[in-house]
Amino acid sequence: MRIDKLIANSTSWGRKEIKQFIKKGMVLCNGKVVRDAGFHVDEACDEITLSGEKIVYSKYVYLMLNKPDGYISATFDKHYSVVTELVPSQYAHYEPFPVGRLDIDTHGLLLLTNDGDLAHRLLSPKSHVPKTYFVRSKKPVTDSDIHIFSQGIDLGDFTTMPAKLVPLEGGTNESLVTICEGKFHQVKRMYESIGNEVIYLKRISMGSLTLDESLPEGECRLLTDEELQKLMDT
Ligand code: URA
Numbered sequence: 331m332r333i334d335k336l337i338a339n340s341t342s343w344g345r346k347e348i349k350q351f352i353k354k355g356m357v358l359c360n361g362k363v364v365r366d367a368g369f370h371v372d373e374a375c376d377e378i379t380l381s382g383e384k385i386v387y388s389k390y391v392y393l394m395l396n397k398p399d400g401y402i403s404a405t406f407d408k409h410y411s412v413v414t415e416l417v418p419s420q421y422a423h424y425e426p427f428p429v430g431r432l433d434i435d436t437h438g439l440l441l442l443t444n445d446g447d448l449a450h451r452l453l454s455p456k457s458h459v460p461k462t463y464f465v466r467s468k469k470p471v472t473d474s475d476i477h478i479f480s481q482g483i484d485l486g487d488f489t490t491m492p493a494k495l496v497p498l499e500g501g502t503n504e505s506l507v508t509i510c511e512g513k514f515h516q517v518k519r520m521y522e523s524i525g526n527e528v529i530y531l532k533r534i535s536m537g538s539l540t541l542d543e544s545l546p547e548g549e550c551r552l553l554t555d556e557e558l559q560k561l562m563d564t
Contacts, residue, residue, distance in 0.1 A: 333359065334367040337380060340387045342420040356381050390445040391424040392553040392561075393417065396545045397440045397533075403431040413440060416548055429453060430512050430536075438464070438533035439541035441561075442550065452537060452564065458491070458510040459537045459564065463517050466530035471497050471505050475524045479507065483523050488513060490520060503529070537564045 334348045337357070348357075348367065355363045358379045359371055371378060378385040395416060397403075402410045405427050413428050426442040429449045443449060452459050479495040491510045498504040507517055518528045534541045538560035545551055553561070 331371060331373050332367065333357065333364055333369045333371050333378065336371060336373055336378060336387055337385055339423055340385050341380070343380075351380060390443060390448075391421050391426055392445065392448075392558050393421060393426055393442040393550045394539070394542060394545065394553055394557075395428075395440045395442055395550045396541060396547050397432055397437055398547040399435050399437060402434050403428040403440065410434065413442065417442060417550055421550075431514075432533060433515065433518075433531070436531045436533065437547065438531075439536055439539065440533070441536065441539065441553075448561065452561070453512070455511065457564070460508050460510050460535075461512060461533060461537075462506055462508045462535040464530075464532045464534050465505050465507055465517065465521065465528055467503050467505065467521055468527040468529060469525075470503050471495055471524075471526065475526070478524055479520065483520055485513075485516075485519050485523060490516065493520065506534075537561060 334345055334352065337343060337348045338345050343351070351357050352364060352367050355365070357364050359369065359376050373387045378387075395413060397413060400411060401413045401416065404412045405414045406412060414426065417426060424444045426444050427449070429441040429443060430453055432438070432440055441452070451457060476495045476497070479493040482492050483490045490513075493510070494508040496506045498506065507520070509516055509520075517531060521528045539553070539557055542551065
């Protein structure tokens with residue numbers, strides 16, 4: 331890979347600035363000054379420094395987004411705002427995409443990455459990755475609803491796998507539901523099928539990854555090494 335590209339992909343500097351740094355002799359490859367922005371390096375083993383600071387090259391980016399209402403889970407749309415608009419500019423060159431879909435009005439955890447293999451593994455219907463949602467519904471859920479969810483629900487076009495429904499504090503309209511698929515409007519349709527209605531939906535976990543409640547809505551942060559490792563082990 332060209333050294334200017336590697337630095338651009340690993341830092342927030344633009345190509346123009348990087349060319350200037352190279353001209354000024356501030357960029358070294360394995361201890362030797364590089365004068366040519368097109369100089370080819372091996373990102374796996376060459377040590378690149380800029381002003382003495384080691385450049386840590388990463389091919390992939392993994393971001394946790396706390397998705398707000400009003401954004402669709404896509405990278406481009408003619409009519410609506412898309413979740414990738416919420417990616418901080420320093421990560422934009424990775425061209426991350428959302429792993430799976432949340433409805434436009436669903437809030438909460440969305441993973442964005444450019445790692446297609448991980449995305450594929452997490453989304454594969456065979457993986458049955460559990461996803462937990464916080465739900466505020468029109469009516470409280472009942473013991474009978476808990477039983478119905480646990481048996482799997484025939485929604486006409488498909489029957490869901492058994493789902494775990496946990497009411498929060500008796501008598502309120504709040505519950506947690508865990509499903510192991512990710513069909514279109516699945517949670518909303520499951521609540522409809524028991525004569526209820528989802529008023530507010532927020533995903534709080536996907537597999538081993540849990541929404542960081544200190545992450546404000548509309549903001550992204552990098553996954554920690556631990557979060558990433560656990561996801562990779564999924
Ligand atoms: N189920 C839904 O109904 N909507 C979502 O966004 C996610 C799960």
